[in-house]
Amino acid sequence: MNVLRHAARSLRREFLAGDLMTVFAALALGVAAMTAVGTLVDRVTLALTSSAAEVVGGDLGVRGREExxxxxxxEARQRGLRSVRMVAFPSVLFHGEASQMATVKGVSEGYPLRGQLRVGHDEGGLGGEAAKTPAPGQAYADPRLLKALGVQVGDEIEFGNGRVRITAVLLAEPDASGELLQMAPPLLVNRADVDAAGLLGPGSRASYRLMFAGDAAAIDDFRQWLQPRLDGRVRLVTIEDAQQGLRGAFDRAGRFLALSALLAVLLAGVATALAANRFALRRIDTVAVLRCLGARQRDILAALSLQLLLLAVPACVLGIGIGMLAQMALVEVLGSLIPARLPLPQATPVLSGAGIGLLLLLGFGLPPLLRLRGVPPMRVLNRSFAALPPTSLLTYLAALAATVVLAVYATGDLPLAAWILGGLGALAVLSALAGIVLLWLLRRVQRRVGGAWKLGLAALTRRRALAVVQLVGLSLSLCALLLLAVIGPGLLGEWRERLPPDTPNHFLLNIQRDQAGAVESTLRGIGVADPDLQPFGTGRLVAINGRPPRREADDGADGAGDEANRPVNFSWRSTFPPANTLLAGTFWKPGSTGAEASVEEGWAGRYGLGLGDTVTLQLGEQERTFTVTSLRKADWDSFRVNFFLLLNAGAVGDAPYSLISSFHLPSGRTAALAPVAREFPNVSVLEIDAILQRVREVIEQVAQAVQLVMGFSLAAGVLVLLAALQATAGERRFDSAVLRTLGARHGQLRGAVLVEFGALGLLAAILAVGAAALIGTLVSRQLFELALSPPWTSLLAGGALGVLLSLVAGWSGTRRILRTPPALALREA
Incomplete structure (x- = not known):
């Protein structure tokens, strides 16, 4: 027996029969989804690693609120390192009557240390070229700033106590840190101009940096020298900071993509298993005949396995090609959400995608073939067949484990995989148990009914194992489709709704106490309904529970260490703050004078704080200790003023503070704030309409990207649905032929099939709807931090559609069976 020739001929003859086509499509979809997402994640990771030094503007640095x-x-100069000083702060710039909030960045000579500063000489940014530090009296302005102020290159703008001339258009900053949501358009000036403008006085919201660059060995030695000498006023700036910042922007998008890709791979595996099982069952008689003709067991098994392998090679190639095209589309859709300069695709994610395909084939397609080893030659006479060997179950489990490992490796999201796999695994077990219980009940009901009901229920109870497999496959596919078609869009919609139309789009900072009344009156005059001015204080974190504070090692900061005298921002109030949720403890009552503190959960986790712990702060000239009496969660996406640390207003005393306010102004009313900036020069006005618009753009970009990957998953889900519904097609054809021979009418046969598929579809829909609601709720809260309520109307509609599809599949299959003559059906069976 020529194994290769037999496999090739059989594949060519049987490819369009249905089962192998399903296996081919499932493999291609699984490989395509994993290749697309894995390649995108890999390219972003490589871009973050390779360009991190440019993103932070150096090899190492320190930052803080003080110089x-x-x-x-x-010390750095003595070690042969180069350094540059930078300061960034928000400020209002003027040109005639026009004003615009800008992020002013002053840099010293030698900037930039790493990367390239690029400028142009017209507003369109044409003819960009590399540039160095702007000379004193000169500035590079972002194109948005030129447009807002109505100025051109060569014009002067008011800058603090003086003026600067715009000499170029700022096109690219090497140390922009990958900030997607920059607070205001930047203006790059010489550090000497910042010092001369008088903009760095007390209360200014300036951020200082001192960056270093040099040989890797010298940088490592300097880091070791620097770390023990840092106090709470400055912190390290490392390459990892840049990677973390860009990773944070990409994280939620990647998680949505990973969800779709993971479901696509799992569904492809289920579809492969169902189709391969049917393929194996239809080859039983062929194997028996070959055994009678003297073929060896191993040759037969090798030929069938080789047939699937020959099928997998073009499927994997096609899947990789589709995945690479999809990855290119994802890059275009996500746009500025990912680094601008991505490296070329690497071989690792492509090999992972191909590995996924082979695992799907060998792990989910091989176990049914193992059953064929036990087909005896006497099968041609007595229809005997070996039971499923235990090794098949072990192969399934090993394939599932290996597929999960590769999927997690490619997507890089273990928690998401754990939640999704755990939920679907529990659903599979529950479906199997429910199927066993259902069949036990139907066997007793069957005796009390007649006609089509009796025939349909008898078909289910007669093929118990296949009925349970069908139920599990239907439940998994329907649940996955509901997660993709209902829960996925629901999560994206919930994300969109985090930014309602009245989201605060302006902030006022550094309002002094004696200006509060005038500023509040001015705000009410321009249409702000509730200009809530809240105290904003900065103190020193002295101790926690009487000991020097230390960060937890895994909080993602620069590392655990002594945090004594670290600056900390706080506020105080008498009532519970809006846009917050009380998690534990009790918030103090109005009028209370107890030294109590309320801590945000993130800050509490950072320092290991719990209820009853004490926090000691240096508030101006006084040192006070507060007891943590409540923990809360702040909704940072609300763009309201939120604080990690809130103190009881009745126990603060005379701590120094300024005031801060956030409010909403209708679009186009920003110019009304110009009098505030002129009358109160110390007040910083932040307009974040551009930020809110950018957030909404990011959400839409993610939604489009997820819909692209979701297409693979939906197609895989449909394959599973069809494979599950066709799992018993051969048996039903034989049963129908026997019944027609015995005189059964067409209406009875159709009714029996509708009862059979209706019962399976209804139970599968009930299980899938409940599982999708539970998994969606848990995943949304635990991983996406979104409070998604199950959209029951859409879920129930999806479940009803699943039942309808099941009935349609049964009806369609019955029509084909009724067109087949009973004698032919019996001969084929």
């Missing part, structure tokens, strides 16, 4: 000590730059 870093001059001795650090002197």
């Amino acid at each position: 870093p000590p001059a001795g650090l730059a002197d």
Whole structure:
């Protein structure tokens, strides 16, 4: 027996029969989804690693709210390192009557240390070229700033106590840190101009940086020298910071994509298993005949396995090609959500995609073939057949484990995989148990009914194992389709609704106490209904539970260490703040004078704080200790003023503070705030309409990308649905032929099939709807941090559609069976 020739001929003859086509499509879809998402994640990771030094503007640095000590730059110079000082702060710029909020960045000579600063000479940014630090009196302005102020290159703008001339258009900053949501358009100036403008006085919201660059060995030595000398006023800036910032922007998008890709792979595996099982069952008589003709067991099994392998090679190639095209589309759709310069695709994610395909084939397609080893030659006479060997179950489990490992490796999201796999695994077990119980009940009901009901229920109880397999497959496919078609869009919709139309789009910072009344009156005059001015204080974190504070090692900061005298921002109030949720403890009552503190859960986790712990703060000239009496969760996406640390207003005393306010102004009313900036020069006005618009753009980009990957998953779900519904097609054809021979009418046969598929579809829909609601709710809260309520109307509609599809599949299959003559059906069976 020529194994290769037999496999090739059989594949060519049987490819369009249905089962192998399903296996081919399932493999291609699984490989395509994993290749697309895995390649995108890999390219983003490589881009973050390769360009991190450019993103932070150096190899190492320190940052803080105060100027870093001059001795650090002197030490770096002695070690042969280059350094540059930078300061960034928000400020309002003026040109005539026009005003615009800008992020002013002052840089010293030698900027940039890493990367390239690019400028143009017209508003369109044409003819970009590399540039160095702007000379004193000159500035590089973002195109948005030129448009807002109505100025051109060569014009002067008011800058603090003086003026600067715009000499170029700022096109690219190497140390922009990948900030997708920049607060205001940037203006790059010389550090000497910032010092001369008088904009860095007390209360200014400036951020200082001192960056270093040099040989890797010298940087490592300097880092070791620097770390023990840092106090709470400055912190390290490392390459990992840049990677973390860009990763944070990509994280939620990647999680949505990983959800779709993971479901696509799992559904492809289920479809492969169902189709391969039917393929194996239809080859039983062929194997028996070959055994009678003297073929060896191993040759037969090798030929069938080789047939699937020959099928898998073009399927994997096609899947990789589709995946690479989809990855290119994802890059275009996600746009600025990912780094601008991505490296070329690497071989690793492509090999992972091909590995997924082979695992799907060998793990889910091989176990049914193992059953054929036990087909005896006497099968041609007595219809005997071996039971499923235990090794098949082990192969399924090993394939599932290996597929999950590769899927997690490619998507990089273990928690998401754990939740989804755990939910679907529990659903599979529950479906199997429910199927066993259902068949036990139907066997007793069957005796009390007649006609089509009796025939349909008898078909289910007669093929118990296949009925349970069908129920599990239907439940999994319907649940996955509901997760993709209902829960996925629901999560995206919930994300969109986090930004309602009245989201605060302006902030006022550094309002002094004696200005509060005038500022509030001015805000009411321009249409702000409730200009809530809240105290904003900055103190020193002295101790936690009487000991120097230390961060937890896994909080994602620069590392655990001594945090004594670290600056900390706080506020105080008498009532529970809006856009917050009380998690534990009790918030103090109005009028209370107890030294109580309310801590946001993120800050509490960072320092290991719990109810009853104490926090000691340096508030101006006084040192006070507060007891943590409540933990809360702040909704940072609300764009309201939120604080990690809230104190009881009755126990603060005379701590120094300024005021801060957030409010909403209708679009186009920003110019009304110009008098505030002119009358109160110390007040910083932040307009974040651009930020809100950018957030909405990001959400839409993610939604489009997810819909693209979701297409693979939906197609895989449909394959599973069809494979599950066709799992018993051969048996039903034989049963129908026997019944027609015995005189059964067409109406009775159709009714019996509708009862059979209706019962399976209804139970599968009930299980799938409940599982999708539970999994969606848990995943949305635990991983996406979104409070999604199950959309029961859509879920029930999806479940009803699943039942309808099941009935349609049964009706369609019955029509084909009724067109087949009974004698032919019996001969084929």
